[in-house]
Amino acid sequence: MTDAQARVEALLPSVPTWLVPATGPESRFRNRAKMVVAGTTDAPTLGILDDAGRGVDLVRCGLYPASVTDALEPLRAFVTRAALVPYDVPARRGELKHVHVTTNDAGELMVRFVLRSTESLPRIRKHLPHLLEAVPSIRVVSANLLPQHAALLEGDVEVPLTPAERLPVRQGAVTLLARPQGFLQTDTDVAGQLYTQVAAWVAGLEDDDEVLRGGGALRLWDLYCGAGGFALHVAAGPRPEREVVGVETSEQAVAAARDAARAAGLVGARFVHADATAWAREQPDDAAPDAVVVNPPRRGLGERLCGWLDAAPPRTRHLLYSSCNPASLARDLEALPGWEPVRGRLFAMFPQTTHVEVLVQLRRR
Incomplete structure (x- = not known):
């Protein structure tokens, strides 16, 4: 036992x-990565925060399948390209709080940018074609607005950025249609x-x-x-x-x-x-x-x-x-x-x- x-x-x-x-x-099993963004625009980290609120990079974490980890470096580069300012938790300033990536068995991806405000949206839209070219497996992209300083992973408002808003994920005998704010067993x-x-x-x-x-x-x-x-x-x-x-x-x-x-x-x-x-x-x-x-x-x-x-x-x-x-x-x-x-x-x-x-x-x- x-x-x-x-x-x-x-x-x-x-x-x-x-x-x-x-x-x-026991590895590569998680279909969803919820990465805290920290560091700077030129050197962002994707992972978690340490006790002091500094970023700990986890882009090669063994919990996630290759479809997710292979997308994290291009997403890190996208933060720099689109001039997205990582949210500094101790200082309570910045814009980009999290990047969420969900995958299905076909390796297709849904990506969410969790933002403090709409300030970064024009630059995300401008540079999104480059990201989609760099990571052709991405099917769904959205921005989530989380204005408050709180230990939350998302806010109430979701802004679709691609025509597709659902990612098909087969679990058991049924294909579920994952949406950005919907629940999905990981x-x-x-x-x-x-x-x-x-x-x-x-x-x-x-x-x-x-x-x-x-x-x-x-x-x-x-x-x-x-x-x-x-x-x-x-x-x-x-x-x-x-x-x-x-x-x-x-x-x-x-x-x-x-x-x-x-x-x-x-x-x-x-x-x-x-x-x-x-x-x-x-x-x-x-x-x-x-x-x-x-x-x-x-x-x-x-x-x-x-x-x-x-x-x-x-x-x-x-x-x-x-x-x-x-x-x-x-x-x-x-x-x-x-x-x-x-x-x-x-x-x-x-x-x-x-x-x-x-x-x-x-x-x-």
Whole structure:
């Protein structure tokens, strides 16, 4: 048993059965690099900041595939060519805060420049053709505006700089359409295994559940659906009569999920831009699902959504909980006394760290 598996099992003693952990490569696995820009216009660094706020260069970091690392030197040169002034965190001056690079399995790229203001936009637009010539794998470019001095990776405003605004990223059996402000699991290989596992467990529910086995059409909600990974995999299953609804607060993510469903011809998948907790609590009992998939942020589901799940209508008999924080998952399971864990599986989504993704299947007691 790995140390990570032992820690998770100790945190979740109510889970009776654990499948073999899902793993992937331990290097070159991250599909997204979020680089802090520091230094000077003539000598910029792309990486992280040290304790004094100085840049530490990571352009050859082994976490990223070659499609990303090969683009970082041209991006560094672009900072100089376009006269972009790196943001100096201690001094609180400068313009360019971060460069984000996302890749897919084909090596195509989405690039974002996170800026303090629009001051640099004319120069970025002017020199962008040179960058696209230097890195022909770039498909999507945008600028994000983050005016405040804060420990954030992006702001609310996104300015498209290329006609294409979506990067197709295949994870598992479905091609997701990543947008600049949308959520995307960073380990494509392990994410595919996670989505495939949920789809397999849902198919098993249809075989084992007396109501669904009798010919009832599965109705499933995917709360905190992001770009739709779980919902799209379930909708793409062998039973086209399934009714799948994904709910997400990010407009960019919902738009990407809708586009992906349309491109794949998944007419049974619907996506809603809303707060997951508020939306679930507002639905009438006769619209309740047979199964719910939840993939909340690190803080977990919270008291109100746990309360709704524990008192959900009788039709709702199955719950699949995917978590990037086993500690908050453990708290939520304690807040769900009406649900019984069936089995779990660890997904090594974040190699070389202590973080893991955990999937637990539950049924109503």
